[in-house]
Every structure is written in C-alpha cells, then in structure tokens.
Amino acid sequence: EWRLHNDGTIRPRFGFSAVRNACVCNRHHHHVYWRFDFDIGTAENNAVREFNSPPIFPGDNWHTFQFEAKRRRRPQQSRRWQVRNTQTNDAYHLIPGADDGTADDFGRGDVWILRFREGEIDDGAVAVGPPFRADLDRFVNGEDVSNGDVVVWYAAHFTHDVGQQEEDHRYVGPVLRPAQW
Numbered sequence: 001e002w003r004l005h006n007d008g009t010i011r012p013r014f015g016f017s018a019v020r021n022a023c024v025c026n027r028h029h030h031h032v033y034w035r036f037d038f039d040i041g042t043a044e045n046n047a048v049r050e051f052n053s054p055p056i057f058p059g060d061n062w063h064t065f066q067f068e069a070k071r072r073r074r075p076q077q078s079r080r081w082q083v084r085n086t087q088t089n090d091a092y093h094l095i096p097g098a099d100d101g102t103a104d105d106f107g108r109g110d111v112w113i114l115r116f117r118e119g120e121i122d123d124g125a126v127a128v129g130p131p132f133r134a135d136l137d138r139f140v141n142g143e144d145v146s147n148g149d150v151v152v153w154y155a156a157h158f159t160h161d162v163g164q165q166e167e168d169h170r171y172v173g174p175v176l177r178p179a180q181w
Contacts, residue, residue, distance in 0.1 A: 008178040013171045016158055027161040031107045031134065032172065033123075036152045037116060038092060041085040043149040048113045049084065052077045065113050066146045070137060073102050073110040081111060082179055086147050091179040094152060100172050101157035106133045109155060114139050116149035 003011035014032040040046055048065045052074065055061045062082070073079060073096050084091030096110075103109050114120065123135040136153055156172035 008181060010176040011173060012176070013173040014156065015171045016160055017170075027159065029104060029106065030158045030160055030172075032156050032158075033134065033136070034154045034174075035121065036083075036094070036154060036176070038083040038150070038152070040083060040090050040092065041088050043116070045085050045087045045147055046150050047084055047086050047147055048145060048150055048152060049082045051080050051082070064146065066144060068115060068140045068143050068145055069113050070109040070140050071111040071113070073100065081113075081152065083150065083152060084179070090181050093175075093177045093179045094154060095175040095177060097156060097173050097175065099156075099158065099170060100174065101159065103155065103157055107155055107157045108134050108137055110157075111155070112136050112140060112153040113145055114151045114153065115143040115145050116151050120151070 001013045001015075003013060005011070012034055016030045038046060049062045050065065050071065051061050052063075053061050054077065055063075056077075057063050071079075071081075075096070080096060081094040082091050083094065094111075100110075117139070120139050123138075134155070154174055156174070158170055158172050160170070
C-alpha cells in the first residue's frame with residue numbers, strides 16, 4: 001500500500017501475515033524491494049547523498065555519490081539518503097523504516113544507487129533453483145551517477161517467526177519525506 005500525506009510525505013508499505021499452523025510456523029524471511037525513480041523536477045540533474053552520524057568522511061555528515069553503489073543500512077549511524085535536484089535543490093529524504101531489518105545472504109543489500117537504465121526494472125532472477133537470491137548487484141558497474149538520471153532501489157527484510165511473535169502481521173517500508181520543496 002502507499003500512504004500519501006498532505007505534507008508530501010509518502011510511506012510505501014508491504015505487509016506480511018500468516019496463520020498459526022504447522023505450514024508457516026517455521027521461522028522464515030521475507031524480502032521486499034522498491035525501485036524509486038525520483039526524477040525531482042527533471043530526469044537529469046539529480047544527485048544522491050548519504051547521511052552518517054558520526055560522519056564516515058571527515059568534516060560533513062553528508063556525502064554525495066559519484067558512482068553507482070550498494071549500501072547497507074546502519075541504524076547506529078542514523079544512515080539515510082537524500083535525492084535532490086542539483087539545479088533547484090528540491091529534495092526528498094529516504095528514511096529507513098524502524099522494522100526494515102538488514103540484508104542477509106539472500107537480500108544482499110539494503111540500498112542500491114544506480115544510473116537509470118530502461119531495462120533495469122527487476123533483477124531478472126527466476127526463483128526456480130538455488131541460490132534463490134536477489135540479483136540487483138549485477139546493475140552496479142561503476143557508472144557515474146552525479147548530476148544525472150538516478151534510480152534508488154530500497155529493500156526491507158523481515159524475519160517472520162509466527163511461534164515467537166504476538167502479532168501475526170507486520171508492515172515494513174521507508175519514509176519518503178520532502179526535505180526542501
């Protein structure tokens with residue numbers, strides 16, 4: 001579901017649920033991926049920045065990606081991202097949800113910053129045999145993403161243990177919030 005707010009905030013949500021029976025009571029993992037093609041103002045002139053506290057580069061909590069990258073969520077660093085138009089400075093924050101988890105061997109990552117490519121709308125993987133893993137890494141090939149047409153993939157990961165959790169349903173998803181508009 002997509003929750004749209006009057007202030008421009010968008011909350012994409014994906015829900016997981018199960019009944020209590022022997023078929024689903026085994027601990028299992030869910031993964032969901034969103035492909036965000038922000039195009040703030042225009043398709044071009046967009047940049048992706050990352051916030052870390054403490055900073056990973058001296059002097060500033062924010063740094064701008066020049067090349068395609070895969071990133072992990074780092075809650076202990078308050079890691080979040082921003083996509084902004086470099087001409088107008090209009091921007092949206094991409095803030096991880098509290099229950100979005102972190103990638104495992106299947107999920108492989110939490111965020112991918114990519115240059116827009118027409119055919120990159122899914123990972124192309126077919127889950128018919130091992131290893132059954134997401135394959136978004138194949139899109140990361142070092143292309144320049146500074147001041148261009150960028151796409152951000154965001155993943156949420158949820159461990160479902162119906163036998164141990166009081167709730168039988170859970171929602172995951174980030175918050176997309178206007179930073180300057």
